[in-house]
Amino acid sequence: MEPATPPVDQWPKVQLVVEPTLRCPTQELSGRAFSPTIDAVLAANGRQFVHIELPNGFGGELFELVFLPNSRGAFDVRALGRKAVDYGPPFKHVLSDLRGVITVNTLDWRESEPIHMRLDLHYYDTESSRPWSTELSSQATPRREE
Numbered sequence: 001m002e003p004a005t006p007p008v009d010q011w012p013k014v015q016l017v018v019e020p021t022l023r024c025p026t027q028e029l030s031g032r033a034f035s036p037t038i039d040a041v042l043a044a045n046g047r048q049f050v051h052i053e054l055p056n057g058f059g060g061e062l063f064e065l066v067f068l069p070n071s072r073g074a075f076d077v078r079a080l081g082r083k084a085v086d087y088g089p090p091f092k093h094v095l096s097d098l099r100g101v102i103t104v105n106t107l108d109w110r111e112s113e114p115i116h117m118r119l120d121l122h123y124y125d126t127e128s129s130r131p132w133s134t135e136l137s138s139q140a141t142p143r144r145e146e
Helices: none
Strands: 013-019 037-042 049-053 059-069 075-085 090-092 096-104 116-122 130-141
Touching: 037 130, 049 130, 075 096, 075 116
Parallel strands: 013 096
Antiparallel strands: 013 075, 037 049, 049 059, 059 075, 075 090, 096 116, 116 130
16 A cells, blocks of 8 residues: 655756755754754665655655766766655655755765765645645665675
């Protein structure tokens, strides 16, 4: 009953901004009482991922971002958002009309050096007709995929 994960090339594309001076020493989450979990991953196939979990006490939102090199030598970012709930199936569903901006300080990720990021995402929850948004400033230290 959980939604299948579509192929990465079908995930919505979000705008990418590289701002080398960006520094986010602590997690700052607009309008949230619970701390997010952010995990940056260097995949074996060379892709770079960020997994974000934003709990709200009854579930929360889950976002996956993938940074893909494009034919112009730059990167595209694709994002998949899900809403997780702890009451009755389905326990997760895909967020629709996901769009926004991801700002990072670098695309040259190294295992020992944190990346700094700012997210500004807008989307619709399938259980609501009103738009939602998430703003997050944080950092994560990339790790190699296991």
